[in-house]
Amino acid sequence: MARKIVLTLHRNDLRLSDNELLHAAHDQHHKDVTHVLPLYVYDERFIELSGLPGYERQGPEARTRLCKFWRTGAFRARFLTEGVFDMRNSLKQRGSDMLLRFGKMEDVTTDIVRAIKDNGDEIEEVFFQKEYYTEELTIERNLRAALKKVGVKLVMFDQVPLIHVDDLPFAPEDMPDVFTPFRKRIENLEHLGRAPLPVPKQFKPFPRPANDANPWPGYGSQIETEHRGLEDVLQYLLRPLQDTFQLRAGSEGKNQKSAFPYAGGESAAMQRIDWYFKHGDPPPVARYKETRNGLLGHAYSTKLSPFLCFGMISPRTIVRALDEYEAKFGSTQNTYWVRFELLWRDYFLYAARKFGSKLFTLGGFEEVTDPKQAKQKTSPGWWKEWDQDESLKKHSEDEQTAVRWMKGTTGVPFVDANMAELRESGFMSNRGRQNVASFLTKDCKIDWRLGAEFFESHLIDYEPSNNWGNWQYVAGVGNDPRASRQFNPIKQGNDYDPRGDYIRQWLPQLAEVPTNRIQCPWTLSDKDFKKYIPEGSYPKRPVLEQQTWKAHYTRRGPSKQGVPNRNERVKNPGPLIVSGGAARTNGQNGHSSSNNSSPRGSSEQPRDRESRVIDKVIRKEGHGGDDSCRERNLS
Ligand SMILES: Cc1cc2nc3c(=O)[nH]c(=O)nc-3n(C[C@H](O)[C@H](O)[C@H](O)COP(=O)(O)OP(=O)(O)OC[C@H]3O[C@@H](n4cnc5c(N)ncnc54)[C@H](O)[C@@H]3O)c2cc1C
Numbered sequence: 001m002a003r004k005i006v007l008t009l010h011r012n013d014l015r016l017s018d019n020e021l022l023h024a025a026h027d028q029h030h031k032d033v034t035h036v037l038p039l040y041v042y043d044e045r046f047i048e049l050s051g052l053p054g055y056e057r058q059g060p061e062a063r064t065r066l067c068k069f070w071r072t073g074a075f076r077a078r079f080l081t082e083g084v085f086d087m088r089n090s091l092k093q094r095g096s097d098m099l100l101r102f103g104k105m106e107d108v109t110t111d112i113v114r115a116i117k118d119n120g121d122e123i124e125e126v127f128f129q130k131e132y133y134t135e136e137l138t139i140e141r142n143l144r145a146a147l148k149k150v151g152v153k154l155v156m157f158d159q160v161p162l163i164h165v166d167d168l169p170f171a172p173e174d175m176p177d178v179f180t181p182f183r184k185r186i187e188n189l190e191h192l193g194r195a196p197l198p199v200p201k202q203f204k205p206f207p208r209p210a211n212d213a214n215p216w217p218g219y220g221s222q223i224e225t226e227h228r229g230l231e232d233v234l235q236y237l238l239r240p241l242q243d244t245f246q247l248r249a250g251s252e253g254k255n256q257k258s259a260f261p262y263a264g265g266e267s268a269a270m271q272r273i274d275w276y277f278k279h280g281d282p283p284p285v286a287r288y289k290e291t292r293n294g295l296l297g298h299a300y301s302t303k304l305s306p307f308l309c310f311g312m313i314s315p316r317t318i319v320r321a322l323d324e325y326e327a328k329f330g331s332t333q334n335t336y337w338v339r340f341e342l343l344w345r346d347y348f349l350y351a352a353r354k355f356g357s358k359l360f361t362l363g364g365f366e367e368v369t370d371p372k373q374a375k376q377k378t379s380p381g382w383w384k385e386w387d388q389d390e391s392l393k394k395h396s397e398d399e400q401t402a403v404r405w406m407k408g409t410t411g412v413p414f415v416d417a418n419m420a421e422l423r424e425s426g427f428m429s430n431r432g433r434q435n436v437a438s439f440l441t442k443d444c445k446i447d448w449r450l451g452a453e454f455f456e457s458h459l460i461d462y463e464p465s466n467n468w469g470n471w472q473y474v475a476g477v478g479n480d481p482r483a484s485r486q487f488n489p490i491k492q493g494n495d496y497d498p499r500g501d502y503i504r505q506w507l508p509q510l511a512e513v514p515t516n517r518i519q520c521p522w523t524l525s526d527k528d529f530k531k532y533i534p535e536g537s538y539p540k541r542p543v544l545e546q547q548t549w550k551a552h553y554t555r556r557g558p559s560k561q562g563v564p565n566r567n568e569r570v571k572n573p574g575p576l577i578v579s580g581g582a583a584r585t586n587g588q589n590g591h592s593s594s595n596n597s598s599p600r601g602s603s604e605q606p607r608d609r610e611s612r613v614i615d616k617v618i619r620k621e622g623h624g625g626d627d628s629c630r631e632r633n634l635s
Contacts, residue, residue, distance in 0.1 A: 003121045005207050006030060007037045009109050009143075010098070011136075012463075013129045013159065013311035014040075014083045015266040016090050018196035020157040021127040026200035035121075035207035038091060038098040039112065040084050041105045041218075042237075045135065047072040047080070049102050051239025055219055058104065061240075065360075066449055069457035070241055075426025077237045079264035079460050083312050085230040086265025097206035100233075101218035106143035108218040113152050115217050119210050123152055129311070130158040132353045133464050134360070161346045162193040162315035168350075175350050177369050177479050182350075183343050192339060196316040257505055258425035259298050260306060260460060269307035276302055277321040285325055288334040292341075293431050295502040301429070302338060305461035308345070315342055345466060351479060352465035359468045362449060364477030377477055384445045401444050401543050405436070406454055408507075411539035413519060414493035415439045417506040424506070426460040431496055437474040438487035443544060448475035490552040493519040509537035520553050 008021040016022060025036045042049060048062040048070055049055050062071045072080070088098040101108045109126060116123045126147055128140065144154040158165055165172055169185045176182045186192070215221035223233065255261075262268045276284050284291075284299050294300025307313040319342070322335050355365045362383070363374035376382065384401075404410045408419030418432035428436070433455075441448045452471040456462050472478025476485070497503060500518035504511045510518060512532040517524050521533065522541050529540060 005123045008127045018314040023197045036204045042102045048240045051236040064453040082264035094203040096203040101220040110146040111217045130156040255425040260427035269313035289337040309463040348465040348469035364472040383447045411542035414489045417503045420506040441475040442486040490549040
């Protein structure tokens with residue numbers, strides 16, 4: 001008898017719980033479906049596949065549009081692969097499996113659907129997660145058209161945000177452009193997000209191919225028949241990245257110093273949720289608001305973003321954990337604030353939907369919201385061209401400002417320590433991200449897209465709307481009502497790393513510098529500079545120096561560590577989200593005024609390929625009014 005199959009094509013939904021694709025394949029409406037075929041395709045446009053033996057790439061290398069960095073760096077490649085194998089193991093434990101293939105999502109899927117039909121089996125539907133970025137929409141269109149030709153329907157599931165699009169109190173295209181009104185309208189909803197869906201009780205069997213000699217088509221069947229595991233696949237994926245600094249730093253496994261020392265996958269995500277919301281009396285979330293601006297260790301914030309980005313956990317599951325915590329310990333500003341941050345995630349997701357390809361353009365969302373401003377900010381001279389930095393022109397490529405920012409050799413320790421953390425661990429705190437982004441765009445005045453692409457390549461938790469949206473925000477071309485906001489890295493260093501522990505961790509060459517000079521080592525006398533810093537290990541002068549920094553060279557007053565950001569002190573107590581998501585007003589708990597709305601190496605390091613590549617791009621591209629990034633191209 002013919003088998004009736006549903007194919008669930010997974011991308012950033014690498015989980016079993018609260019996964020609408022898997023849930024639907026096992027629900028009442030699909031009673032007649034006998035088999036479910038979960039498929040994951042490593043797509044050559046997003047991750048470089050040329051290291052796979054015998055793999056023939058159809059398009060160009062998987063590099064970023066402007067700067068040609070690898071789109072998926074070593075840490076994210078590892079995290080993703082761990083997540084893929086974790087999902088496959090979980091499915092296997094439930095009598096199912098997941099097919100792994102490499103290529104282009106729409107081609108691979110269509111070939112498999114054809115093979116299913118040729119085999120005499122029935123297939124009417126392919127389930128797929130809805131994503132709204134230019135490339136992802138193109139893939140969806142191509143896939144829909146290809147499947148239509150073989151008589152199969154593509155069914156989409158819109159499950160990335162916490163608040164389902166149908167539950168928004170406004171049409172998505174009419175969402176408020178500024179975060180605070182967006183948040184306030186959402187907080188008036190009766191429930192903050194729907195209840196998560198359970199893992200299907202009984203998984204339908206995985207449809208094995210007719211015979212082992214004739215596996216499902218697509219590159220990957222050999223890996224399957226040879227029983228290649230995670231480390232083998234990972235080794236192939238990392239092969240092309242051999243020339244990057246990040247790989248060297250991460251090649252021995254996880255960086256022990258990392259603030260994000262976790263493996264990828266739903267299992268690890270669930271463990272983290274358990275630890276953060278349930279472990280201890282009270283659990284760590286009880287101090288979230290005080291600690292979330294931290295820099296060291298894994299406990300200062302939830303560390304859920306990498307799991308969220310790949311859908312290894314759903315935001316609704318996090319809200320469920322908060323509800324359970326509150327049922328036991330009560331709701332506080334700390335729990336309110338986790339929801340508050342999750343709303344930032346939704347805000348950028350929906351803003352990206354609303355503004356489409358403007359997420360990636362030099363002029364950003366402002367091209368729509370304030371075309372006059374955007375015109376000015378995209379005119380020649382607004383952003384400094386990377387190779388036209390007069391003071392550095394005569395210097396070697398290594399000394400270009402953009403390259404020094406990427407390598408963490410600007411000479412400003414708070415910036416460099418954060419960049420070292422990113423390169424050596426794939427993670428950086430929100431505080432760090434804001435500072436390095438502000439330094440690149442507001443101090444160095446370099447095209448913000450360089451920073452966004454560098455983050456895209458290096459972050460474990462890279463997610464288009466959150467990354468590009470936050471970059472726009474800091475660069476002043478997005479939705480920040482205070483577009484001129486600029487961070488003072490000396491003050492920030494004093495406030496958030498008052499003892500210099502963070503700097504010492506990531507810039508060990510500065511370990512001996514006295515604490516009152518660690519944020520500004522150039523103020524040391526020549527003699528002391530030599531005494532405390534190994535020769536040639538750190539720039540003697542910063543790449544630039546602002547007048548406003550000087551007042552903070554000698555720190556005065558108490559540190560802010562452990563003290564909430566001044567902007568976050570309650571001025572106007574607002575609604576408190578209580579268990580179950582209902583909003584109520586509570587004088588003890590509040591939210592911020594609009595201005596709290598902050599979304600929130602050494603010179604001897606071997607010069608890596610990405611620096612060389614960027615130097616080339618710098619010369620080729622130029623920018624200014626360039627809108628060549630209007631659409632991130634498909635290969
Ligand atoms: C320049 C820049 C680039 C960024 N790029 C990304 C990115 O690619 N992917 C990403 O997930 N986040 C990004 N962020 C947002 C933020 O820095 C991270 O989400 C956060 O540091 C992750 O750590 P956490 O999970 O411990 O956060 P927590 O403080 O525990 O927050 C809980 C969750 O709220 C969400 N959240 C928190 N802050 C923000 C924010 N500012 N914007 C959107 N969502 C937020 C995240 O999903 C996070 O997991 C960026 C921020 C900046 C300033």
